[in-house]
Amino acid sequence: MNVIHRESLAPGVTRLSTDASLPRPHLAICGGIHGNEPCGVAALRWLDGRLADAPTWVRAGTVLLANGNLRAIAQGRRHSEGGVDLNRIWDFRYQTRLVRDAWAYEHARALELAPVFEDVDAVLDLHSSTSASPPFAICNAAPGSAALAKHMSVPFVVEQWISLENRVLTGHLAQRSIPAVVVECGAHQAPSSLQVAQQVSQRFLAHWGLLQEPDETPASDTTRFVRIAATLTKPSERFRFSTPIEGFQKLSRGTIIGRDDFTELKLVHDCYAVLPNDQVAPGDDVLYLAVPSSTST
Numbered sequence: 001m002n003v004i005h006r007e008s009l010a011p012g013v014t015r016l017s018t019d020a021s022l023p024r025p026h027l028a029i030c031g032g033i034h035g036n037e038p039c040g041v042a043a044l045r046w047l048d049g050r051l052a053d054a055p056t057w058v059r060a061g062t063v064l065l066a067n068g069n070l071r072a073i074a075q076g077r078r079h080s081e082g083g084v085d086l087n088r089i090w091d092f093r094y095q096t097r098l099v100r101d102a103w104a105y106e107h108a109r110a111l112e113l114a115p116v117f118e119d120v121d122a123v124l125d126l127h128s129s130t131s132a133s134p135p136f137a138i139c140n141a142a143p144g145s146a147a148l149a150k151h152m153s154v155p156f157v158v159e160q161w162i163s164l165e166n167r168v169l170t171g172h173l174a175q176r177s178i179p180a181v182v183v184e185c186g187a188h189q190a191p192s193s194l195q196v197a198q199q200v201s202q203r204f205l206a207h208w209g210l211l212q213e214p215d216e217t218p219a220s221d222t223t224r225f226v227r228i229a230a231t232l233t234k235p236s237e238r239f240r241f242s243t244p245i246e247g248f249q250k251l252s253r254g255t256i257i258g259r260d261d262f263t264e265l266k267l268v269h270d271c272y273a274v275l276p277n278d279q280v281a282p283g284d285d286v287l288y289l290a291v292p293s294s295t296s297t
């Protein structure tokens with residue numbers, strides 16, 4: 001392979017291949033599905049540069065680099081102004097429940113992106129979080145996804161996240177039996193988040209033999225598998241955490257997580273805090289509680 005074939009599949013989506021016949025595997029990496037999460041977008045730019053260099057490829061294959069929410073990325077927001085969360089509409093119910101004139105940018109963008117992922121062999125979806133957190137992966141229900149997540153060599157893998165189901169991209173892909181893994185790389189602006197995004201992107205492609213493993217020795221045997229046992233929504237505008245909570249902080253039974261003028265949230269089991277964010281709107285998810293998964297031992 002001397003020349004890498006490159007083409008644009010849709011706005012913000014580039015396909016690179018070692019051969020014009022587009023050999024398998026077809027692997028997609030997505031960044032910026034939330035526009036205020038810069039590490040994924042930056043990792044895609046980095047990969048684009050590396051994959052343009054033919055000798056970087058260890059074996060033949062095809063890689064799709066997909067920038068998710070283009071308008072939100074330009075605005076530096078989770079979703080576009082007046083729009084909706086692009087990672088909560090992949091059940092496509094809006095197609096029958098919402099008249100076309102009422103669609104936001106994201107509704108049209110999800111339909112534009114869907115064909116991109118239709119025939120791929122696996123997907124990596126890069127994210128970052130509001131709160132500080134060690135990197136963690138989330139696998140979907142498709143065969144091969146848990147092994148792929150473990151190969152990411154991050155400290156935690158979430159293997160069940162029932163509340164989000166098929167509203168997220170990876171859930172939509174699970175229904176098509178396409179293994180897909182989200183990696184939450186760390187806090188939005190932390191420099192380490194970009195390093196993690198680059199490392200896991202390389203590990204993802206190395207899992208399929210397309211690239212070399214990154215220099216760091218994978219330590220996947222230390223990965224702990226957890227499942228989301230509870231989803232807490234923000235009860236009111238005035239609700240706040242009692243003390244600042246970091247991602248994957250261990251919380252003990254009896255801890256009062258937070259309160260507003262009328263309620264107090266107290267834990268009755270030990271658990272891990274996942275994606276804590278008390279700045280969300282009332283009714284939105286303020287915290288997920290994870291417990292060790294039965295398959296983790």
Ligand SMILES: [Zn+2]
Binds near residue numbers: 034127
């Ligand atoms: Zn995100």
